[in-house]
Amino acid sequence: MKAELLEKLTPITEEERRFLDGEKNIDRSIYMEGQGDTVNSKKLLMDGKLITVRPHTRFVHFPEHSHDYVEVIYMCRGSTTHIINGTKIVLKEGELLFLSPRAKQEILPAGENDIAVNFIIMPAFFQNTVQMIGTEQTPLHRFIIDVLTGTNSSSSYIHFEVSDVLPIQNLVENLIYTLIYGTSNKRNINQSTMGLLILNLINYTDRVAGENDDKIVLSVLRYIENNYRDGSLTELADRLHYDFTWLSREIKQRTGRTYTELLQDKRLAQAKFLLRNTGMKISDVANETGYDNISYFHRLFRGEFGMSPKKYRDSCK
Template sequence: MKEEIHEKLIALTEEELKIINGDTTVNMSIYSDDEKFIIDSNKLLPKGELIDIRKHTRFIDFPKHKHNYIEFNYVYQGNFTQIIDGKKITLEKGELIFLNQYITHEIVKSGEEDIIINFIVRPEFFDYIISLLDKENIISKFLLTTLYTDYNEGEYLYFKVSQRKDIQILLEKIIMEIYEPSIMSKATIKLLVGLLLVELIKNSQDIEIYSVDNYEKMMIIQTLKYIDEFYNKATLVELSEKLKQPDYKLSKLIKKHTGMTFKELLQERKLSRAVELIKSTNYSVIEIIELVGYENPTYFYKIFKNKFGITPREYKLDLQ
């Protein structure tokens, strides 16, 4: 790690100085306006950004809380103890844990030598990355369920990879790119995170998993995989045949676990894919409408504007 970045990581923050000087309670307003202490990404991420890092505040216990984003905790040095659903876990230097939005955890007070980097990631950051990964692996399944924020089962993936130098190098590169952004930082970070996920998948023997691994969850995972792969022609009838489930039963299951209907899930995926194509290709809006599986441009314009507040053409112009 570059010396100047290392110095920033070990330096005392304003919040830590207040704690050392006698402030013995967590300043909730920094993290959340919610009475239930759901930490808000809007409080921690710069406007419009999908990923950022924040050094964990030392010298104080953090009470039970959740997040409305995906969090990675990386132990840069020292160790890091948290209690997840009543289970105490201590991460050592070089280890990493992924937490979805619905995990409840509390954090044991860290000492001065314990430097933990919290990666704050909005779920939509993974919209593109997930399409590049093999769907039949632990990380893809974790991301597929957590991309849909109404799937409310707590899950974590604990990576015991302190001895994997290639993974440590990738994590340090991501931290440096965020601390010292360049013109191509957004693309670089996405590439580096994608490479990190690939390396973690290759070392699945080093992963400890906590999840509600039941039949209904597997049905939802299969549904999300199907929509992700076949969004431009997907139908509930075809899915029910693939899963050998009556469509009415599958509909209830999808609504129960995601808070959305099959049609709404499909529309969300089509719109996210349309945005990817607008950002990364020179296709015309009409071509994009066809590629994502809509036949009626008027209807597509309507739902696009309802979601983003502007038309596809205005969205494209804003990028220029």
């Protein structure tokens, strides 16, 4: 991270000074309403704002809590230790931890040289991100967005080990800089930067840390993303060294859709992209997306989108 930003984030705050002077517990009134254990966005966000950034509070144990917003933690220097839904996560320099509103988080005390920032983000902020991904949202895209916004029922956090990915580091620093120093068109810039960040992170889902069930789902979705034309669940099960029946059941349980449905989602998303952005014959589009039977492709496309491939292409002109 650039020295200018680190210098801005390093000074000890008044809250941290109290901990250094002997205070053992957080002041709940800074974060929460009443006796609940949910950190309230109204305590941290100015009225009308959808995103802000604040330095991570050091020197204190933060007991288990949840949030009514999406939290993104970026480790600028050093490390911090988090217990997320009972799983210990050590966040290291350059790494990102996304927590949906469903996540339960406990934080162990950080030292003076452990510098992190917390992005406080209302789910509505991600609407622009969804628009940037576009109408061809693949199952992989949807999974990431659903986790971040808390609409995924089986997952509530993602830990990205991307300290060596320069574009991602630059985008995070740009976001921090704009939120701290401000600029004209700040909201549009922040939403566009977050959209670019998510799009880049989607390309690095192989950097998701841990050995939890999400890694299995992401492996499946990456396989479909790259092998939608001729991939098969049999080949995937062999590649991942899982029993075919177990993997099929796990996919359905974790995503709410079968492998075949996920594959079809990706194929049709790709077909829409080709119809809108190329002059390929419709028969070639069908073949390119894994459909050898052109009649079946037409029937499937019409059933999914309420119009023929030709009508869809014409509507995009």
